[in-house]
Amino acid sequence: MDNTRGIVLQRFVLKLNAGAGIAALRTFLIFTSLAVGGLFLIIQPAGVAAQQSGSTDHPSYLGQLERYRNHTLEHFRLEEERQARASRLEDSIQLHKIQRGETLGGIANVYGVELASLAYWNNITNPHRIREGDVLHILTVEGTLHQVAKGDTLTALASRYSVDKQKISDFNMLEAALLEEGNRLVIPGAKTLTGKVEKEPAVLTLASRGGVQAPVFRWPLWGTITSHYGMRAGGFHFGLDIAAPYGTVVVSAASGIIDYTGVQRGYGLMLTVDHGNGWSSLYAHNSSLLVSEGQRVSAGTPVAKVGASGNATGPHLHLEIIQHGKKLDPMAYLP
Numbered sequence: 001m002d003n004t005r006g007i008v009l010q011r012f013v014l015k016l017n018a019g020a021g022i023a024a025l026r027t028f029l030i031f032t033s034l035a036v037g038g039l040f041l042i043i044q045p046a047g048v049a050a051q052q053s054g055s056t057d058h059p060s061y062l063g064q065l066e067r068y069r070n071h072t073l074e075h076f077r078l079e080e081e082r083q084a085r086a087s088r089l090e091d092s093i094q095l096h097k098i099q100r101g102e103t104l105g106g107i108a109n110v111y112g113v114e115l116a117s118l119a120y121w122n123n124i125t126n127p128h129r130i131r132e133g134d135v136l137h138i139l140t141v142e143g144t145l146h147q148v149a150k151g152d153t154l155t156a157l158a159s160r161y162s163v164d165k166q167k168i169s170d171f172n173m174l175e176a177a178l179l180e181e182g183n184r185l186v187i188p189g190a191k192t193l194t195g196k197v198e199k200e201p202a203v204l205t206l207a208s209r210g211g212v213q214a215p216v217f218r219w220p221l222w223g224t225i226t227s228h229y230g231m232r233a234g235g236f237h238f239g240l241d242i243a244a245p246y247g248t249v250v251v252s253a254a255s256g257i258i259d260y261t262g263v264q265r266g267y268g269l270m271l272t273v274d275h276g277n278g279w280s281s282l283y284a285h286n287s288s289l290l291v292s293e294g295q296r297v298s299a300g301t302p303v304a305k306v307g308a309s310g311n312a313t314g315p316h317l318h319l320e321i322i323q324h325g326k327k328l329d330p331m332a333y334l335p
């Protein structure tokens, strides 16, 4: 966050300096032309007297001075217009440096943008595969961001996004029709083409479950289900118990970041994985842990070994799937 703010501040100061410079230069030139003009008025009568002629012709340098002044003012007008366009372009994209523990869904929420759009603007096909320190581009104006790919042309982009070619060129202040690969172009007024992201099942799997996006879960180990989620003797069971031999490797059920590792009463040696969008999974009763907090894991990354720590009568994994603090039935999410 600090770094992002640093970048923005730096840009702001640069802009401020450029603006102040222009204003100062203009003041100087206007003052100079007034001074020269004043000097001319003082000198002129003497000149006329010396010529001893009644000529009313303007000396040519007065015209030159006038042209010079007009030219200078026109130059400033164009320069100001260019600066305004540059500011608009610069302000249209905000940068966000990803901090530890942040998820793409969370960042999208903070900026009030669609997760799919944010992913598209940054060429992210798997929202769970973002790294701490990566810088995200966030569009703040209506439209979408397009990262120039090899072979892209203005004409092709215009037709792809149904936006006038000139509009794209103007907004992005493109000097030539040549597009630089990897550059991000603002496509003003365009809709984000989310097709690329929709192909990734991790984003939209749970569209049918009330529009809530859930990660794709896999089984964390092979074993025998010994206790289901729900009421049982002694109270409600908030997880799924899977028995397996002591030391069996437990893998992360989905990609994410290790949120917590440690010992908790009843759970024994446990860990949780943050999958983003408020989703996490919990693995309890382990004999050992293979990961540390803050570590990024994929679905299938070994995270622990089966044990009987905490309240357990034999070696088994107690698995929980949690969304925004609510413990859900893991069987509903496992394939």
Ligand SMILES: [Zn+2]
Pocket (backbone or CB within 6 Å): 227, 237, 239, 240, 241, 317, 318, 319
């Ligand atoms: Zn259990």
